[in-house]
Amino acid sequence: MGYRPDRRGISTDSDIDLKRTYHIETFGCQMNKNDSELMALSLSDHGFQSAPGGAAADITIYNTCSVREHAENRVLSRIRSHRNRLRDRDGIIVVAGCMAQRLGRELIDTGVADMVIGPYQSPDIGRLLRLHLEDRAARSFLSQDISDFSGRIKHDLYKVNDTPEWHKWVTITHGCENFCSYCVVPAVRGRLISFPSAQVLEYIRTLADGGIREITLLGQNVNQYGSDSADIPFYRLLEASARIGGIERINFITSHPKDFSDDILLVIRDNPNISRSIHLPLQSGSDRILGLMNRGYTISDYLAIIGKIRSVLDRSSISTDLIVGFPGESEDEFKDTLRAVETIRFDDAFTYAYSSRRGTPAASLAESLTREEKNARLEKLIAFQRGISKQKLKERIDSVEEAIIERFSKKSPDRVMGKTYLNHVVITAGTRDDIGKRIKIKISGVLGSTLQGTRIA
Numbered sequence: 018m019g020y021r022p023d024r025r026g027i028s029t030d031s032d033i034d035l036k037r038t039y040h041i042e043t044f045g046c047q048m049n050k051n052d053s054e055l056m057a058l059s060l061s062d063h064g065f066q067s068a069p070g071g072a073a074a075d076i077t078i079y080n081t082c083s084v085r086e087h088a089e090n091r092v093l094s095r096i097r098s099h100r101n102r103l104r105d106r107d108g109i110i111v112v113a114g115c116m117a118q119r120l121g122r123e124l125i126d127t128g129v130a131d132m133v134i135g136p137y138q139s140p141d142i143g144r145l146l147r148l149h150l151e152d153r154a155a156r157s158f159l160s161q162d163i164s165d166f167s168g169r170i171k172h173d174l175y176k177v178n179d180t181p182e183w184h185k186w187v188t189i190t191h192g193c194e195n196f197c198s199y200c201v202v203p204a205v206r207g208r209l210i211s212f213p214s215a216q217v218l219e220y221i222r223t224l225a226d227g228g229i230r231e232i233t234l235l236g237q238n239v240n241q242y243g244s245d246s247a248d249i250p251f252y253r254l255l256e257a258s259a260r261i262g263g264i265e266r267i268n269f270i271t272s273h274p275k276d277f278s279d280d281i282l283l284v285i286r287d288n289p290n291i292s293r294s295i296h297l298p299l300q301s302g303s304d305r306i307l308g309l310m311n312r313g314y315t316i317s318d319y320l321a322i323i324g325k326i327r328s329v330l331d332r333s334s335i336s337t338d339l340i341v342g343f344p345g346e347s348e349d350e351f352k353d354t355l356r357a358v359e360t361i362r363f364d365d366a367f368t369y370a371y372s373s374r375r376g377t378p379a380a381s382l383a384e385s386l387t388r389e390e391k392n393a394r395l396e397k398l399i400a401f402q403r404g405i406s407k408q409k410l411k412e413r414i415d416s417v418e419e420a421i422i423e424r425f426s427k428k429s430p431d432r433v434m435g436k437t438y439l440n441h442v443v444i445t446a447g448t449r450d451d452i453g454k455r456i457k458i459k460i461s462g463v464l465g466s467t468l469q470g471t472r473i474a
Contacts, residue, residue: 037150038066040074044092045082047270048235049114051186053080054177055140055169056113061176063143071099076109076146080139081116083201085372089116096129111146113139115205119376121159135159136191136206140167161207166191170216175227181423183230183453189217189254190236194245195273197300198311198378199343199371202237209238209245214254218261225263230453231421234258234269240276252280259288265455266421266438268292274299275313277322282329293330294364294440297322298338302357303350306343309382316357323361334364334409334439341398342371342391344382351394358402364409364439366402370395410441410463417459417473418443422451434467443468 039060043053056078057067068074077099082088096110103110111132112124118135125133132149134142138158148155169188192207193200221232234255236242242251249257259267267290272281274297285291297319301307304315326333339358341351358366370391373380386394420435420443427434433447435456444467445458458470 037064037075037146038068038073039076039078040068040071041078041080042071042092042095043080044088045080045084045115047186047233048188048237049080049082051169051188051235052114052136052139054174054186055167055171056080056142057177058171058173059140059143060146061143062173063147065143065146072102074108076111078111078113078142081112081114083115083119083205083374085369086374087372092116093129100129109146109149111142113142115201118159118161118205119201122157125156132156133159135161137161137166140169140171163210166210168212170212170220172220172223175224175229181453183228183421185224185229185232186235187217187221187224187232188212188235189239189251190242193237194241195238195313196311196378198309199340199374201374201377204376206237209241211241211243211246211248213246214243214249214257217254218257221258221261221264225261228263230264230455231266232258232264232268234267236271238271238273238276239269240272240278240281250280252278252284255281255291256284256288259284259291265290266292268294268440270296272297273313274319274322279325279329282325286329292440293332293438294334294336295326296336296338299357299361300338300340301343301346301350302354303346306346306350306353309345309379310340310343311378316353319357320360332439334441335361336365336367336440337361337363339366339368339398339402340371341368341394342386344371344379344384346371346385355398355401358398358405362405362409363402364441365406366398368395368398368402406466407463410466410468413439413441413460413468414462415460417457418468418470419455419457420445421455422447422453424452425449437468441468442466443470445470445472447472 041053043049071077079092079096081092109131112130113134114136117133124130145158189212191210193202194209196203240251242254243249299319302316418437420437422433422435424434426432426444432444433451434444437443443458457473459473460468460470462469
């Protein structure tokens with residue numbers, strides 16, 4: 018049967034096309050999770066149906082991350098394994114996201130992917146897949162021309178149930194202007210694009226009217242929101258979002274220390290529905306390494322921000338990102354990072370061994386450590402931070418915390434798991450009726466890395 022395009026140029030009456038099923042696997046950051054929701058919406062709008070898993074799908078879509086070599090190797094391994102299972106089937110493999118943008122046609126030429134779609138166009142995947150099914154030569158969609166940018170504010174996202182029914186990701190910017198020397202994000206996601214505040218706020222009001230009670234504002238650096246346009250700054254957007262009725266909790270990620278202003282802190286202080294959990298990547302405790310990373314602040318600058326957070330907010334939790342083994346990092350500079358961790362006492366830290374990314378300025382720097390030496394430093398840092406995280410949790414014992422319940426505990430059908438406004442995981446007695454609700458819990462103890470408590474309201 019031939020394809021007959023409708024008025025939008027999209028084929029609608031092919032039996033083969035309409036029966037196509039898809040499965041999306043998502044790797045990497047929260048922005049990728051949001052992009053996967055947008056892809057699912059686009060696929061649904063263009064007649065594709067979700068399959069229960071990759072093995073049952075006609076089309077498998079890998080929404081990828083390129084931030085670290087390990088992330089790419091992991092997804093490549095998954096794709097090759099799936100490709101072997103497709104030998105006797107007419108399946109299609111699509112690579113979307115940052116790895117698609119970075120490696121481009123290489124993924125097609127080496128037989129890894131049948132089709133590649135970059136971050137600018139991945140939310141338009143339904144239409145692009147239709148084009149591919151009509152013309153198998155249409156395989157590469159990697160433009161970073163602003164005219165090809167597919168917006169992220171889609172009011173129909175409520176149809177997608179990949180996230181809890183009371184929470185939605187709200188992307189407010191795309192791309193990044195910081196150009197950290199180790200980071201591939203500006204190359205794969207492009208320069209900063211701030212979405213109009215009127216559209217963002219209208220979308221949040223629509224979510225609230227539809228029963229959404231928790232949102233997370235997303236951007237590579239949310240603090241830079243509006244700096245590329247004449248729009249309002251981030252703290253004003255955060256304040257306006259907090260005043261929308263029905264939104265009980267607002268999170269935001271990620272913040273860059275060089276752009277974290279006092280105005281943001283004051284808005285958090287004055288709006289109790291904004292999470293008191295702040296993610297503020299430090300990356301290194303050495304000023305020399307921070308300079309090589311092009312981070313734009315010193316350790317003294319960072320400590321001053323931490324001091325302000327803890328003086329302005331009556332309670333807070335602070336998490337961070339840390340990289341060990343950056344090219345040229347000495348043993349003393351690694352110890353500077355350990356001293357910073359000891360001084361600041363983060364609630365949590367996401368720790369990584371440096372991974373060279375082709376095309377970044379840091380890739381041209383001479384490596385001074387073996388992988389084994391990097392991993393040894395990483396293990397030491399993880400163990401050190403783990404002890405601090407446990408102490409920080411114990412400090413919450415006897416406190417009363419508000420939490421939004423997310424799901425049943427994995428270990429007991431009579432207990433539920435939620436996250437507090439400090440982003441700590443807590444377990445308490447509960448039922449299915451509690452899921453999605455905000456409750457008060459008195460903390461009684463710590464088990465592993467999880468708070469335990471008794472519901473009081």
